[in-house]
Amino acid sequence: MRLSRYFLPILRETPKEAEIVSHRLMLRAGMVRQESAGIYAWLPLGLRVLERVCRVIREEQERSGAVELLMPTVQSAELWRESGRYDAYGKEMLRLKDRHEREMLYGPTAEEMITEIFRASARSYKDLPKNLYQISWKFRDEVRPRFGTMRSREFLMKDGYSFDFDQAGARHAYNRVFVSYLRTFAGLGLKAIPMRADTGPIGGDLSHEFIILAQTGESEVFLDRAYLDFEIPAATVDFEDVAGLQGIVDSWTSHYAATDEIHDAAAFAEVPEASRMSARGIEVGHIFYFGTKYSEPMGAVVTGPDGIERPVHMGSYGIGPSRLVAAIIEASHDEAGIIWPDAVAPFDVALINLKTGDAGTDGACAEIQAQLESGGLSVLYDDRDERPGGKFATADLIGLPWQVIVGPKGLAEGKVELKRRATGERETLAPLDLLARIKRA
Amino acid sequence: MRLSRYFLPILRETPKEAEIVSHRLMLRAGMVRQESAGIYAWLPLGLRVLERVCRVIREEQERSGAVELLMPTVQSAELWRESGRYDAYGKEMLRLKDRHEREMLYGPTAEEMITEIFRASARSYKDLPKNLYQISWKFRDEVRPRFGTMRSREFLMKDGYSFDFDQAGARHAYNRVFVSYLRTFAGLGLKAIPMRADTGPIGGDLSHEFIILAQTGESEVFLDRAYLDFEIPAATVDFEDVAGLQGIVDSWTSHYAATDEIHDAAAFAEVPEASRMSARGIEVGHIFYFGTKYSEPMGAVVTGPDGIERPVHMGSYGIGPSRLVAAIIEASHDEAGIIWPDAVAPFDVALINLKTGDAGTDGACAEIQAQLESGGLSVLYDDRDERPGGKFATADLIGLPWQVIVGPKGLAEGKVELKRRATGERETLAPLDLLARIKRA
Numbered sequence: 001m002r003l004s005r006y007f008l009p010i011l012r013e014t015p016k017e018a019e020i021v022s023h024r025l026m027l028r029a030g031m032v033r034q035e036s037a038g039i040y041a042w043l044p045l046g047l048r049v050l051e052r053v054c055r056v057i058r059e060e061q062e063r064s065g066a067v068e069l070l071m072p073t074v075q076s077a078e079l080w081r082e083s084g085r086y087d088a089y090g091k092e093m094l095r096l097k098d099r100h101e102r103e104m105l106y107g108p109t110a111e112e113m114i115t116e117i118f119r120a121s122a123r124s125y126k127d128l129p130k131n132l133y134q135i136s137w138k139f140r141d142e143v144r145p146r147f148g149t150m151r152s153r154e155f156l157m158k159d160g161y162s163f164d165f166d167q168a169g170a171r172h173a174y175n176r177v178f179v180s181y182l183r184t185f186a187g188l189g190l191k192a193i194p195m196r197a198d199t200g201p202i203g204g205d206l207s208h209e210f211i212i213l214a215q216t217g218e219s220e221v222f223l224d225r226a227y228l229d230f231e232i233p234a235a236t237v238d239f240e241d242v243a244g245l246q247g248i249v250d251s252w253t254s255h256y257a258a259t260d261e262i263h264d265a266a267a268f269a270e271v272p273e274a275s276r277m278s279a280r281g282i283e284v285g286h287i288f289y290f291g292t293k294y295s296e297p298m299g300a301v302v303t304g305p306d307g308i309e310r311p312v313h314m315g316s317y318g319i320g321p322s323r324l325v326a327a328i329i330e331a332s333h334d335e336a337g338i339i340w341p342d343a344v345a346p347f348d349v350a351l352i353n354l355k356t357g358d359a360g361t362d363g364a365c366a367e368i369q370a371q372l373e374s375g376g377l378s379v380l381y382d383d384r385d386e387r388p389g390g391k392f393a394t395a396d397l398i399g400l401p402w403q404v405i406v407g408p409k410g411l412a413e414g415k416v417e418l419k420r421r422a423t424g425e426r427e428t429l430a431p432l433d434l435l436a437r438i439k440r441a
Numbered sequence: 442m443r444l445s446r447y448f449l450p451i452l453r454e455t456p457k458e459a460e461i462v463s464h465r466l467m468l469r470a471g472m473v474r475q476e477s478a479g480i481y482a483w484l485p486l487g488l489r490v491l492e493r494v495c496r497v498i499r500e501e502q503e504r505s506g507a508v509e510l511l512m513p514t515v516q517s518a519e520l521w522r523e524s525g526r527y528d529a530y531g532k533e534m535l536r537l538k539d540r541h542e543r544e545m546l547y548g549p550t551a552e553e554m555i556t557e558i559f560r561a562s563a564r565s566y567k568d569l570p571k572n573l574y575q576i577s578w579k580f581r582d583e584v585r586p587r588f589g590t591m592r593s594r595e596f597l598m599k600d601g602y603s604f605d606f607d608q609a610g611a612r613h614a615y616n617r618v619f620v621s622y623l624r625t626f627a628g629l630g631l632k633a634i635p636m637r638a639d640t641g642p643i644g645g646d647l648s649h650e651f652i653i654l655a656q657t658g659e660s661e662v663f664l665d666r667a668y669l670d671f672e673i674p675a676a677t678v679d680f681e682d683v684a685g686l687q688g689i690v691d692s693w694t695s696h697y698a699a700t701d702e703i704h705d706a707a708a709f710a711e712v713p714e715a716s717r718m719s720a721r722g723i724e725v726g727h728i729f730y731f732g733t734k735y736s737e738p739m740g741a742v743v744t745g746p747d748g749i750e751r752p753v754h755m756g757s758y759g760i761g762p763s764r765l766v767a768a769i770i771e772a773s774h775d776e777a778g779i780i781w782p783d784a785v786a787p788f789d790v791a792l793i794n795l796k797t798g799d800a801g802t803d804g805a806c807a808e809i810q811a812q813l814e815s816g817g818l819s820v821l822y823d824d825r826d827e828r829p830g831g832k833f834a835t836a837d838l839i840g841l842p843w844q845v846i847v848g849p850k851g852l853a854e855g856k857v858e859l860k861r862r863a864t865g866e867r868e869t870l871a872p873l874d875l876l877a878r879i880k881r882a
Contacts, residue, residue, distance in 0.1 A: 005508070006508055007508050007571055009562030033558055035512070035554060035557070036517045036545065040513060041554065042512075043510050044508045044509060047509060065446060067446070068488060069485050069488055071476070072476055072480045072595045074480055074535075074547070074580065074594075075476065075477070076477045094537065094539065098582050098594075099533075099582045099584065102477075106537075120450065121450030132485075137513075141539050141540045153515075154515055
């Protein structure tokens with residue numbers, strides 16, 4: 001992609017309203033633009049990151065056996081009255097009326113709707129288990145939205161729901177998601193620690209938050225440092241292996257880890273001192289087992305082998321991709337800008353032409369772009385008529401993993417410069433060696 | 442994917458509320474479920490088709506030089522007051538108030554917002570041209586929603602917007618989209634004819650609708666049969682070639698073609714009789730050039746080479762993917778169910794085990810699934826414990842392009858049956874020959 005054709009509205013000044021670094025950098029890098037309080041447009045560069053985050057999430061969802069569907073954003077109030085949550089939910093629910101004065105709402109979550117969809121067809125325990133998920137826009141009408149896409153009103157959410165015949169089945173479903181989330185966050189280049197959580201207004205009796213460690217994280221967390229060396233389950237993990245998954249979950253919940261909300265200083269004091277660690281963290285996932293909380297009032301029942309109807313056991317599982325994009329930046333940036341992990345970078349390479357309009361550099365850049373793209377790398381080619389300093393600053397700000405710098409001097413010797421954004425390391429090499437060099441890393 | 446793990450709530454009876462065949466088949470095949478009047482959940486099978494439709498649209502958008510972004514669904518009323526459309530739009534606009542009583546709306550389209558995004562950074566004619574698009578959910582509060590996803594209230598829309606310095610540039614942008622739409626609909630397996638259209642409430646002075654021919658289409662169209670033999674522009678078409686694109690557009694608008702709304706019987710009578718054709722059609726795309734209708738009131742201006750500021754020339758371009766899914770079914774079905782074009786089929790192959798539980802057929806099916814999937818085909822394996830008749834009916838109903846039928850008798854001779862859904866043709870062959878046979882077609 002040529003930058004002259006792209007739409008990358010970089011901001012020169014730091015926006016005053018942005019209180020946290022990810023918000024500042026997302027605005028400055030032209031990733032998002034605020035359209036209303038807490039409501040953002042995802043500009044091309046931001047959308048590419050969001051899509052890559054979603055791709056990793058989808059891959060791991062499918063691997064764990066979850067099936068994707070997509071529910072509408074506008075839901076009927078009637079449905080939420082069945083569970084009793086319509087009146088209970090409060091002002092965070094965006095309520096609206098259609099032209100026939102029917103009460104509707106913009107879904108903040110979808111337990112009721114998925115239960116309705118499930119109950120319409122499920123009849124027998126043989127229809128179980130099911131694990132359905134969607135990635136869709138939700139709305140929560142925060143009283144004072146801030147922190148950019150970290151806590152926006154309109155936000156993207158991967159919400160998954162499991163349906164099982166009994167508690168043991170539901171526990172296995174929960175463990176599937178637990179393990180799949182470990183893989184998901186690791187796949188995004190993040191260090192995520194599961195921490196036991198209060199179940200809050202959503203109800204239920206088993207719940208974990210997944211917290212990533214980030215120097216500028218929103219809250220303080222306390223954990224046993226041992227978790228940092230824990231192994232992420234391999235891609236070959238058998239999601240059908242009930243005991244195997246339970247073993248992984250047991251291991252990942254065997255040491256101390258707590259957010260400040262439920263931190264227990266006495267229990268933490270029992271962790272060996274060298275292992276005690278306090279850090280800043282950001283919640284990026286939340287999983288719940290809530291039994292028959294929705295299936296019972298809403299009549300989502302199946303017939304068992306004994307012919308008796310019982311409400312199904314359910315869980316729900318959330319990851320916020322639009323929040324994750326900001327969280328990744330909180331975990332990975334420096335003074336000059338964003339440093340994207342390879343897995344979610346909007347492009348792999350920033351190709352910088354130091355002298356746009358010069359036949360030599362123009363030609364070399366076109367060849368390098370073609371060569372890298374044919375090798376499967378994505379390239380953002382800065383072909384603008386701008387000073388080198390501005391191009392370097394833009395490349396550092398938007399944080400693509402690699403920078404390829406092409407100038408007349410180097411070309412005279414048959415060389416270009418390659419810079420790794422994360423470390424600042426530079427090397428000079430022949431253009432034809434770029435692809436192999438980048439792929440090797 | 443094993444059907445026993447999937448979520449495919451087939452309906453045995455034809456739903457009474459469904460008036461058109463695509464609506465009936467989408468409900469029966471478990472593709473969608475109505476959650477409120479005109480509001481649908483996309484169940485897994487339906488979502489896969491929707492995603493494939495979007496993929497074809499995206500490919501052709503990118504090829505033509507358009508850049509993807511994503512605007513929020515909830516917009517501020519303030520923005521629509523700038524263009525004067527907030528009061529003009531009428532009851533189809535879903536208006537709402539947030540917790541602070543701010544007037545908002547669920548976007549039915551996004552000319553105002555994209556203009557706001559553009560004007561915030563564009564300064565000079567050098568920032569042009571731009572062509573930005575999104576694929577996102579829109580809401581139009583139809584007074585009497587019906588026909589399923591063909592005319593739903595919450596619907597998916599690809600809406601693109603072009604920004605050019607002058608009318609000549611805007612005309613080229615329009616032609617880019619025109620050609621890209623020809624390729625898009627052909628890529629979806631559809632016969633689409635561009636027809637001159639009224640510009641309606643969106644304004645402007647150049648507009649075409651893209652109408653696909655379908656026996657059960659919503660409206661009557663009249664055209665010169667010559668269009669049916671017109672060549673679709675190749676993938677290698679040069680979107681920078683101003684004269685070349687104009688030539689393609691001129692050719693595709695050189696003969697008579699009109700919807701009944703603007704049909705001119707006298708002009709049609711001048712078409713040679715053998716070429717005159719009337720047919721049923723469905724509108725699946727609509728493109729507009731509307732000049733400075735939004736840029737002028739909203740102050741989206743750029744400085745020209747002469748230093749003078751001028752409002753930019755804009756166009757907007759829409760395709761409705763959720764409508765297209767229904768339209769494809771209207772164009773491609775029979776008594777037994779849907780017949781998916783290969784390009785949008787939710788899975789390539791329905792693998793039918795005639796005797797689930799039999800070690801021979803179970804083993805053969807598992808091998809065939811693995812073999813086809815490793816060859817890049819997607820397979821929906823009917824491993825349910827059900828009678829063959831039910832499995833055949835399901836396979837015909839959901840309309841996957843190929844059916845592979847595995848029974849004990851055939852296996853005894855080392856053979857399985859392959860059926861092409863579209864033609865009903867059957868052949869028997871060795872399991873190991875399936876992949877090559879299907880790929881050859």
